[in-house]
Amino acid sequence: MVSEGYGHIGRIVTVDLSSGKLSSERTSxxxxxxxxGRGINARILFHETIASxxxxxxxxxxxxxxxxxxxxxxxxxxxxxxxxxxxVTGLYGESNVGGEWGPELKFAGYDHLVVRGASxxxxxxxxxxxxxxxxxxxxxxxxxxxxxxxxxVESVGDPEAKVICIGLGGENMVSFACVRHQLKHTAxxxxxxxxxxxxxxxxxxxxxxxxxxxxxxxxxxKESEDIVARIKAHPNYQRWIRLGEGGCGxxxxxxxxxxxxxxxxxxxxxxxxxxxxxxxxxxxxxEYGVRMTGCYGCPIRCFPFVSVPGVGASEFGCExxxxxxxxxxxxxxxxxxxxxxxxxxxxxxxxxxxxxxxFAIDMxxxxxxxxxxxDGMDLxxxxxxxxxxxxxxxxxREGFGDLLAEGVMKAAHKIGKGAxxxxxxxxxxxxxxxxxxxxxxxxxxYAVGSRGDVTRGTVPTxxxxxxxxxxxxxxxxxxxxxxxxxxxxxxxxxxxxxxxEKVLIKYENQIAIFDILGLCKNLGGYGFDFIxxxxxxxxxxxxxxxxxxxxxxxxxxxxxxxxxxxxxxxSGATRxxxxxxxxxxxxxxxxxxxxxxxxxxxxxxxxxxxYYNARGWDVSTGMPSAARLKELGLxxxxxx
Amino acid sequence: xxxxxNPYVLLGAILVRSNLxxxxxxxxxxxxxxxxxxxxRSCESFCSLFHEKEINPAKSRIHVVRFEDRxxxxxxxxxQCSSPACKVVCPTQAIYEDLKTGAYLVNKKRCIxxxxxxxxxxxxxxxxxxxxGAVKCDLCNGDPYCARICSSKALEYVEYDRVxxxxxxxxxxxxxxxxxLREEQLVEIAKGI
Numbered sequence: 152m153v154s155e156g157y158g159h160i161g162r163i164v165t166v167d168l169s170s171g172k173l174s175s176e177r178t179s180x181x182x183x184x185x186x187x188g189r190g191i192n193a194r195i196l197f198h199e200t201i202a203s204x205x206x207x208x209x210x211x212x213x214x215x216x217x218x219x220x221x222x223x224x225x226x227x228x229x230x231x232x233x234x235x236x237x238x239v240t241g242l243y244g245e246s247n248v249g250g251e252w253g254p255e256l257k258f259a260g261y262d263h264l265v266v267r268g269a270s271x272x273x274x275x276x277x278x279x280x281x282x283x284x285x286x287x288x289x290x291x292x293x294x295x296x297x298x299x300x301x302x303x304v305e306s307v308g309d310p311e312a313k314v315i316c317i318g319l320g321g322e323n324m325v326s327f328a329c330v331r332h333q334l335k336h337t338a339x340x341x342x343x344x345x346x347x348x349x350x351x352x353x354x355x356x357x358x359x360x361x362x363x364x365x366x367x368x369x370x371x372x373k374e375s376e377d378i379v380a381r382i383k384a385h386p387n388y389q390r391w392i393r394l395g396e397g398g399c400g401x402x403x404x405x406x407x408x409x410x411x412x413x414x415x416x417x418x419x420x421x422x423x424x425x426x427x428x429x430x431x432x433x434x435x436x437x438e439y440g441v442r443m444t445g446c447y448g449c450p451i452r453c454f455p456f457v458s459v460p461g462v463g464a465s466e467f468g469c470e471x472x473x474x475x476x477x478x479x480x481x482x483x484x485x486x487x488x489x490x491x492x493x494x495x496x497x498x499x500x501x502x503x504x505x506x507x508x509x510f511a512i513d514m515x516x517x518x519x520x521x522x523x524x525x526d527g528m529d530l531x532x533x534x535x536x537x538x539x540x541x542x543x544x545x546x547x548r549e550g551f552g553d554l555l556a557e558g559v560m561k562a563a564h565k566i567g568k569g570a571x572x573x574x575x576x577x578x579x580x581x582x583x584x585x586x587x588x589x590x591x592x593x594x595x596x597y598a599v600g601s602r603g604d605v606t607r608g609t610v611p612t613x614x615x616x617x618x619x620x621x622x623x624x625x626x627x628x629x630x631x632x633x634x635x636x637x638x639x640x641x642x643x644x645x646x647x648x649x650x651x652e653k654v655l656i657k658y659e660n661q662i663a664i665f666d667i668l669g670l671c672k673n674l675g676g677y678g679f680d681f682i683x684x685x686x687x688x689x690x691x692x693x694x695x696x697x698x699x700x701x702x703x704x705x706x707x708x709x710x711x712x713x714x715x716x717x718x719x720x721x722s723g724a725t726r727x728x729x730x731x732x733x734x735x736x737x738x739x740x741x742x743x744x745x746x747x748x749x750x751x752x753x754x755x756x757x758x759x760x761x762y763y764n765a766r767g768w769d770v771s772t773g774m775p776s777a778a779r780l781k782e783l784g785l786x787x788x789x790x791x
Numbered sequence: 792x793x794x795x796x797n798p799y800v801l802l803g804a805i806l807v808r809s810n811l812x813x814x815x816x817x818x819x820x821x822x823x824x825x826x827x828x829x830x831x832r833s834c835e836s837f838c839s840l841f842h843e844k845e846i847n848p849a850k851s852r853i854h855v856v857r858f859e860d861r862x863x864x865x866x867x868x869x870x871q872c873s874s875p876a877c878k879v880v881c882p883t884q885a886i887y888e889d890l891k892t893g894a895y896l897v898n899k900k901r902c903i904x905x906x907x908x909x910x911x912x913x914x915x916x917x918x919x920x921x922x923x924g925a926v927k928c929d930l931c932n933g934d935p936y937c938a939r940i941c942s943s944k945a946l947e948y949v950e951y952d953r954v955x956x957x958x959x960x961x962x963x964x965x966x967x968x969x970x971x972l973r974e975e976q977l978v979e980i981a982k983g984i
Contacts, residue, residue, distance in 0.1 A: 223846050224836045251832070258847065297860070333859050362847025368840055375837070376940055383942065441862045443943070445829045448836055450942035452829045456862030464862065 157366040158219035158694040159187065163195075164261045164283055166276060168350050169209055169268030173283050178262045184784035186704070187262070188218030189245065189666035190711040192234035195265060196243070197714060197788065202721050206238040206342075207324055207349040209269035215256070215315075215355070216263045218669025222254030222363045222447070224375040225690045226382060226682075227671035229254055229447025231315075237341040238326045238349075239503070239558050240579040242719045242728075243601045246329070246343050247666060248315075249446035250336035255313040258359030266350060275316075275354040277307060280361060288353040292322065295496040296331045303356050316354035317344040318498020319546040324348045325556040327503035327581070331495060335454060335466035336446065339500040341580060341602050342558075366696025374693055379450050382674075382681045386625070388451070405432045405469045408585065411617045412743035414477045415586050417532065418506075418513035419575055419734070422586060422743040426482040432472055435459070435484040440467075451673055451681070462489045471501035473584040478505040479512075481533035490538060497546035506581035507555045507562065508541050513573050520566060526550040575732045578603035578724070588735050589617070589745045592642070592651035595758050596659070598729045599773075601715035607662050610654045611676045615643040648754045652762040660684075663708035709766075710783040713775045716768065720790050726773035729759060818893040819948050821928075821935055823866045824961055828945035830857050830864030834937035841936045850920065852928040853937050866946060868937070869916035869928035871895055877908035877917055877927070885925070894930040899923065 159182065164175045181191045192214045199212045214234045221228050231253035237244025256264065260281045270285070273292040277284045290306075291299045296318040303314050313332070320328035321344030328344030329337045338344075365371050382388055408414050410430075412422045428434065436455045444466055445452035458464035462485055471491035472484070481487060494501045514520045515530040522529070526544075528551070531537050544552025554562050559581050563574035575582045580603030587594035596608015612633050615626055633654075634640035641647040642654050661675045664687055674681045688701040719728075731750060739749040763770045767779035780788055835851040843850045853868040875895055878886040885901035886908065888894070902924035909917045909925065920926045928935075930948070938948040949957060 222836070224833070224840050258849070360847070360849035362839065362843070362845035362850065364845045365840070368844040372837065372840055372936075379833075379940055379942065442826060443829050444859075444862060444864070445831045447831060448833045449829075449831050450833070452831065452943065458862070464860075466862070 157364055157696050158223070158691070160257055160260055160262050160361075160363065162261050163191075163263040163265060164278075165265040165267060166283060166285065167268045168266060168270040168274065168285065168352065171285055175261075184707065184710050185714065186219065186667050186707040188216050188221075188230075188669050189232040189234070189247075189663065190707055190714070191263060192216040192232050192245065193243070193711055193714045193718065195263070196234050196236070197718050197721075199265075199267070200236055200718075202723065202791075204236055206236045206241060206244070206346060209267070209350065211236045211346060211349075213266040213343070213346050213350060213352070214263060215265075217253040217257050218667055219694055220690060221669035222257040223365060223694060224371060224448065225668075225670065225694070226375065226379050227446065227449040227451060227674050228669055229449065230666070230669045230671055231256070231338075232666055233330055233338045233343045235343060235346040236722075237343075237580075237602065238324070238345045239340075239342045239560075240603050242578055242603075242722050242724055243715045244341035244343060244346070245602055245715075246338035246340045247672075248330065248332055248336050248338035249449075249671060250313070250332045251447045252313045252315045252332045252336075252355075252357060253669065254363075254447045255357045255359050257363050258361055259357050260359065260361050264355065266347075266352060269349060270351040273322075273351045273353050275303065275352065275356060278355065278357045278359075279307075280359055288351075291316075291353055293319070295319065296498050297334075297496060299354060300333070303354055307356055307358070309358050312356050312358045314354055314356050316498075317347050317352075318496060320344055320497050320499035320556075321348035322353070322498075323546065323548045323556070325499055325545060325548065326558045326561070327500045327507075327556075328498055329500045331498055335468050335471075335495060337468075337495065337500070339502060342500075344498050344500075365694045367693045371690070371693040374690060378682060378686060378690070382450050385681050388681065405472055406430045408473065409477065412745055413585050413589050413617055414473055415582075415584050416477045417480045418509040418573060419586065420513065420741060421480075422589075422740060422745060424477050424480060424482055427476070428482070428484070431476075431482075431484040432467075432469075435488065436467055446671065449671065451671075453673060457488065459485055459488060463492050465492050465495070468501070470584060471495075474501045474505035475538075478509050478584060479533055479538060480509075481538070483533075486533075486535055489535075490542070493539065493542055497542060499542070499546055502583045503558060503581045504542060504545065506575065506583075507545070507559050508538065510559045510562070510573055510575070511541070511551075511555055512537075514566070514570055517573070519568050519570055519573070524551060524566070572734060575734065576603065577731065578728050580604075582732075586740065586745075586748075587731060588740055588748050588750055590645050591648050591750060591755060591758065592645075592655060594731050594735070594750055594755065595651060595762060596655050598731050598755075599655075599759065599762055600659075601712065601719055607659060607672075608655065609658050609662075609676065610642070610651055611658065611680070612637075612642040612654050613645040613651075616645040646748060648751075648758050652758055652765055655762065656765055659712060660705055660708040663711050664704045667704070667707055667711060706783065710785055713766070713768075713779065713783055714785060714788065716773075716775055717780070717785070717788050717790055720772075720774045724773075726759070726763075726771065729773055731755070819930075819933075819950050820871070820893075820954055821868065821930060821938060822947045822949055822954055822958070823868070824945050824947070824958075825863070825865045826961075826965065827943045828855060828864040828866055829943045830855055830859070831942065833940055833942065834866065834946060837936045837940050841931065850918070850926070852916075852918070852926065854915075864945075866937075867914055867916070869895070869912075870914060871928075871930070876911040876913065877925075880907040880911040882907065889929070889932075892930045892933045894928065896929055897925045897927060 273288040275288040300314040315332040324345045329339040440455045443452040454466035475490040476487035559574040560579040563570040592610030630643040639650040641649040835848040838851040904924040938946040
């Protein structure tokens with residue numbers, strides 16, 4: 152049982168934009184099996200939709216969820232999970248965002264915000280402590296995300312107000328539109344911005360002055376301090392922060408990825424970008440970096456604030472930077488930075504935008520589409536004018552942009568003529584910047600994830616072999632540790648298949664635990680293994696005042712993942728949807744040190760079998776069995 | 792003070808009046824380096840949890856004023872002025888100096904909640920609590936939590952006499968960093984030629 156008032160504020164507020172009615176319910180109603188955050192979001196979504204709910208219809212609820220540790224002294228506790236049925240995949244959609252909005256929502260007195268229905272006129276929500284108000288947003292409709300924030304903060308009259316909003320992309324329901332908070336905090340994937348736009352909800356402004364109570368304040372103080380100290384003493388932290396002294400911090404990872412030839416160039420035709428300056432991103436950050444910035448309560452500080460004269464000033468994000476350089480065969484880091492800022496202003500997801508543009512240019516090169524299809528534009532790789540024009544067209548849904556705004560899967564379907572071969576997606580969601588052909592474990596993560604998964608399907612042991620700047624001794628130690636944990640050290644070699652499903656399950660669960668509690672993935676194996684699950688359990692116990700074993704958190708994580716799976720199964724997804732694009736089994740990597748790498752269909756299918764078995768899901772359909780649902784406390788879930 | 796008969800307090804008062812206490816005690820100062828601050832507000836959450844037993848930035852003694860658009864974050868807190876406005880305006884003389892730490896504290900028994908100190912303080916370090924009256928930084932009794940947990944080293948609790956040198960070193964290191972960078976660029980350009 153979850154006790155009220157400690158950690159959780161205890162209340163969920165629901166706003167119905169069709170009727171303008173507000174209601175609230177207790178968080179504990181949903182918290183028993185899934186505890187909080189992403190888990191509660193998944194539960195609300197499951198109960199409020201049916202199999203036939205259309206993603207952009209008023210019936211699709213948009214759910215903002217914090218977690219029991221959000222807004223506390225726990226490290227990196229500033230996350231919000233945004234959940235709805237996804238317009239990109241038509242299945243479970245969810246995206247997670249940091250910054251300060253989540254803690255502020257809790258300081259205002261709510262754990263979750265559920266938005267139902269749709270307004271006729273553009274509106275925004277103002278949550279000021281307990282009061283929730285629907286306000287006219289006609290004046291900000293059509294503005295970019297920065298101006299929207301400035302205008303709303305001004306009109307609310309409180310510079311401390313935190314704004315989460317959509318841009319043109321969301322307003323026009325571009326299927327991969329994102330939700331943006333502050334400068335670069337973006338709930339990017341699965342088109343949550345489009346769902347927000349379909350409700351004519353431009354923004355949610357939050358201001359709170361209440362507190363988050365915890366059960367054991369003194370012990371929590373001590374424990375949080377210890378954990379922050381331990382993070383800072385961690386060898387990985389030392390390694391990346393040394394980079395940080397040059398002004399680039401963990402963003403140095405982008406260079407590690409590009410150095411190790413795993414970053415997709417163009418539309419998967421190369422892993423090497425000609426003319427790319429070695430360590431280009433680090434140099435950009437060192438030269439133009441102002442300082443490191445980060446989310447609420449975070450000792451890691453991922454974002455360098457970069458100010459490039461003539462280009463703009465903003466925070467620097469790793470994935471967007473790779474998307475707008477390598478993915479578009481653009482060797483100029485400054486242009487990449489400019490485009491990622493533009494994507495932010497327009498409110499479209501960097502990863503999907505660059506995927507869909509690279510898909511279009513690739514087809515144009517191969518002659519699948521021609522000038523008539525592209526509104527007379529000549530599509531060129533890495534060309535500033537082409538790219539800016541395409542992005543604007545996508546956000547406005549003009550001409551060719553209207554087609555691309557559907558995402559690669561639907562666009563390829565409409566174009567026909569074999570375009571599907573160039574469309575790289577899982578369940579409709581575009582694949583991001585690490586080539587899965589080089590890492591079968593990661594490919595498995597992409598394939599079986601509930602949202603066509605990207606960041607959650609990670610098998611970090613694979614990086615031991617790809618070598619993100621690890622020295623030999625650390626690598627050998629890590630391999631030995633992997634062997635004792637997973638029974639084989641093959642998990643530490645990137646082209647092997649054996650044992651990868653075990654690593655994937657461990658990290659899927661770990662990430663789910665972070666999302667449930669409201670911590671950041673970067674604390675765990677997603678990036679750096681700074682803290683382990685048992686430390687999460689300890690923090691959680693101190694916050695809620697009940698000793699919670701780590702098994703309880705793992706069970707909640709499994710329940711959440713299974714619930715998401717059940718949601719997809721109810722919408723008609725089966726094992727056949729857990730598939731990587733055909734091209735990755737046929738066409739080997741063309742260049743770089745990984746030349747010739749390709750996925751093996753038989754081995755891959757066997758890996759999937761093992762994964763389903765380990766999860767307690769049916770091997771032939773990929774659906775969770777009734778017994779498994781019962782075991783996880785989800786007996787009320789029906790798959791039909 | 793003159794009515795007080797406790798000899799130790801009297802001695803303390805004499806020391807304060809004559810500034811002799813600066814020689815007797817090693818006083819420390821809470822110093823900020825805004826150029827290092829990442830704006831994470833850990834200081835606020837730890838401060839409020841330590842003092843108020845709940846996490847609530849509205850009740851924190853320190854607040855990071857954020858200007859995200861420019862990437863500027865400035866921690867605002869009590870700098871323990873030498874002749875503090877809060878103390879001057881207090882009609883009940885509720886504000887007194889803690890001789891151990893040099894922090895100005897609020898005597899809750901004397902505070903009548905008139906808020907004059909809140910209005911007078913030039914850095915906004917005084918805040919008001921509906922139940923407790925005026926609330927301010929007490930340097931956590933000689934070990935400020937904010938400085939202990941700041942990951943960016945943007946807050947430092949350091950002896951008076953070291954403040955100037957530390958700040959100078961930080962400033963020069965920054966400038967030097969930029970200069971070295973330019974040198975590297977020159978070398979690269981030279982290679983290119």
